[in-house]
Amino acid sequence: MKKKVFKRIRIFIAVFSIILGNIESISFAQxxxxxxxxxxxxxxxxxQHNSDLRYSVFGPPSPAQWKFQLxxxxxxxxxxxxxxxxxxxxxxxxxxxxxxxxxxxxxxxYRVKQISAGVVVFPFNDDDRYQFELGxxxxxxxxxxxxxxxxxxxxxxRPLKELWLRFGFEYYNxxxxxxxxxxxxxxxxxxxxxxxxxxMGFLTPMAVLGSGRLEQKTxxxxxxxxxxxxxxxxxAFGGYIKSTDESENIxxxxxxxxxxxxxxxxxxxxxxWKHKSDYDFLLGGIFFGNRNxxxxxxxxxxVTGMFVSSVTLRVNSQLRQRKxxxxxxxxxxxxxxxxxxxxxxxxxxxxxxxxxxxLQFYKLFSEVDFLIFSDPVIGLFFTKEINPLFxxxxxxxxxxxxxxxxxxxxxxxxxxxxxxxIHYPSKRDYTVALSxxxx
Numbered sequence: 001m002k003k004k005v006f007k008r009i010r011i012f013i014a015v016f017s018i019i020l021g022n023i024e025s026i027s028f029a030q031x032x033x034x035x036x037x038x039x040x041x042x043x044x045x046x047x048q049h050n051s052d053l054r055y056s057v058f059g060p061p062s063p064a065q066w067k068f069q070l071x072x073x074x075x076x077x078x079x080x081x082x083x084x085x086x087x088x089x090x091x092x093x094x095x096x097x098x099x100x101x102x103x104x105x106x107x108x109x110y111r112v113k114q115i116s117a118g119v120v121v122f123p124f125n126d127d128d129r130y131q132f133e134l135g136x137x138x139x140x141x142x143x144x145x146x147x148x149x150x151x152x153x154x155x156x157x158r159p160l161k162e163l164w165l166r167f168g169f170e171y172y173n174x175x176x177x178x179x180x181x182x183x184x185x186x187x188x189x190x191x192x193x194x195x196x197x198x199x200m201g202f203l204t205p206m207a208v209l210g211s212g213r214l215e216q217k218t219x220x221x222x223x224x225x226x227x228x229x230x231x232x233x234x235x236a237f238g239g240y241i242k243s244t245d246e247s248e249n250i251x252x253x254x255x256x257x258x259x260x261x262x263x264x265x266x267x268x269x270x271x272x273w274k275h276k277s278d279y280d281f282l283l284g285g286i287f288f289g290n291r292n293x294x295x296x297x298x299x300x301x302x303v304t305g306m307f308v309s310s311v312t313l314r315v316n317s318q319l320r321q322r323k324x325x326x327x328x329x330x331x332x333x334x335x336x337x338x339x340x341x342x343x344x345x346x347x348x349x350x351x352x353x354x355x356x357x358x359l360q361f362y363k364l365f366s367e368v369d370f371l372i373f374s375d376p377v378i379g380l381f382f383t384k385e386i387n388p389l390f391x392x393x394x395x396x397x398x399x400x401x402x403x404x405x406x407x408x409x410x411x412x413x414x415x416x417x418x419x420x421x422i423h424y425p426s427k428r429d430y431t432v433a434l435s436x437x438x439x
Contacts, residue, residue: 058128058297060261062090063439071326071433078103084324091128092301094120096135098324103142112148114139118319131156135319141175146184148174152316162199164304168192170313189214193221193311197304202229206304208241210311219245221311225252227303233258233268233296237303241310250276250310258299259292268294271340272306278346289335291366327408327420327433331362331377338362347388352397357384362408372414379408379422 068085080103086096100114118135122128137150154168170191175184193210204227212219225239237254256270267288274281283306287294309317318324331337339362344355362379369375382405389400404427410420418435 058091060090064089066438067325067435068438069325069327069433069435071431073326073429073431075427075429080326082326084326086322086324091120091122093322096322096324102139111142112139113142116319116324118152118322129158131158133320135316135322137319139174141184144184146175148172150174150313150315150319152313152319154320164197166193166195166308168194168308168312170316172313172315174315187214189313189315191311191313193308195304195308197227203227204229206239206307208308208311212311212313219243219248221248223250223307223310225307227300232266233260235299235303237307239307241307247277250274250279252307252310254303254306256299258296259287259294261295263292265290268292270294270299270302272303274306274310278350280342280344282340282342284340286338287334287336289364291333291335293333325433325435327410327422327431329418329420329435331364331379334362335364335366336362337364344386348397352388353386353399354388355386358382374412374415376411377408377420381406381408381422 065088066085067088069083071080071082071084073080073082080100082098082100084096084098086093088094096116096118098114098116100112100116102112102114114137116135116137118133121132121134122130123132124130132153132155134153136152137148139148140146141148149172151171152168153170154166157165157167159165168191170189172187172189175186177184189212191210191212193208195206195208197204197206206225206227208221208223210221212221221241221243223239223241225237228236230236234257235255237252239252241248241250241252243249252272252274254270254272257266257268259266259268267286269284269286271284272282285294305320309320312320330339339360340358341360342355342357344353346352347354359382360379361381362377364375364377366375383403385402385404387400387402388397390396391398404424406422406424408420408422410418412418416437418433418437420433420435422431424430
């Protein structure tokens with residue numbers, strides 16, 4: 001056991017050494033980019049008239065932001081406290097960290113103390129054509145001496161504006177909830193994959209090949225999809241992945257509309273559907289108002305990531321998407337936003353279901369500025385959850401359905417501090433977060 005713990009600690013130290021070693025180089029590289037970006041900032045439409053290959057993918061440059069967040073969540077007299085931060089520029093979050101003390105049952109049904117971190121590096125002269133990402137999580141299962149270790153890494157290469165290649169490796173060694181004399185079951189997973197897409201005008205074919213290994217069992221996957229672009233910035237995607245384990249065969253479909261960098265005041269949105277024999281997932285959003293930042297790189301990245309993630313480890317999904325804030329602040333990019341999320345997972349040989357359906361509406365008052373307060377936001381949510389519940393009369397698990405509403409309020413203080421609260425009246429639960437934005 002001690003050897004395993006030391007091995008995981010060494011992996012953890014290696015991950016953080018790489019991250020910390022790159023923080024300074026990223027900062028200096030970003031400063032050089034800002035000095036050379038003046039001509040791009042003054043163009044009438046930078047993405048369409050830009051000869052600098054470094055910005056051919058992500059659009060015009062924007063100032064780097066550092067966001068720090070402290071949060072606390074209380075649920076049924078249990079709690080989660082967390083510290084999160086990330087660095088973000090026009091190329092999304094390039095550095096992120098989360099430290100969590102989780103007093104709730106998590107996805108693996110036990111409490112953990114967790115630290116997650118990652119970095120996005122453009123190692124060759126800060127050129128967007130070469131992108132390397134590395135992230136990891138180490139958590140300590142409370143009341144035990146057991147650890148979980150998660151690691152993901154991927155390299156994206158864009159040799160041409162039309163061509164996109166990605167190579168990835170993911171690793172997980174940890175424990176799932178057991179029962180009886182064996183409350184924790186050890187699992188060791190590894191996943192490799194390669195994917196590529198090539199744009200041919202309105203048609204962009206895409207392929208993915210992956211291999212995952214769980215203990216002594218290997219599951220190979222291969223799939224293909226097509227991305228279609230239409231007038232008025234409309235798009236559609238369809239793809240299918242075939243696996244050695246037929247229960248892992250999965251279909252992905254998406255439709256939507258992105259907003260051009262020069263905002264056209266029309267709504268944008270997306271709807272993504274993933275399906276396999278024991279799993280359904282739907283994610284949708286509609287955005288409108290006087291500002292709307294669901295631009296082409298965001299739309300393409302979302303669809304591509306959802307398709308490729310089908311052959312990667314599920315436990316790394318949060319890290320790959322860099323969704324580490326306790327209270328999501330995606331609404332900041334839109335005046336009005338409406339999100340829909342649905343997940344249904346069949347368990348116990350398809351006898352039971354676990355999942356939820358959520359509808360979330362946000363209104364950001366971006367023009368409001370009163371004394372030290374600005375940018376107030378309100379959110380209204382409806383959630384329907386399904387979880388197995390043991391019936392003492394029949395001694396069987398039955399699907400327990402629960403519906404509840406919640407709401408969110410927030411505002412900025414001195415344009416730097418963001419205070420937010422989410423309250424669940426019927427559950428007597430709440431989440432509170434204080435964020436600091438450093439430009």
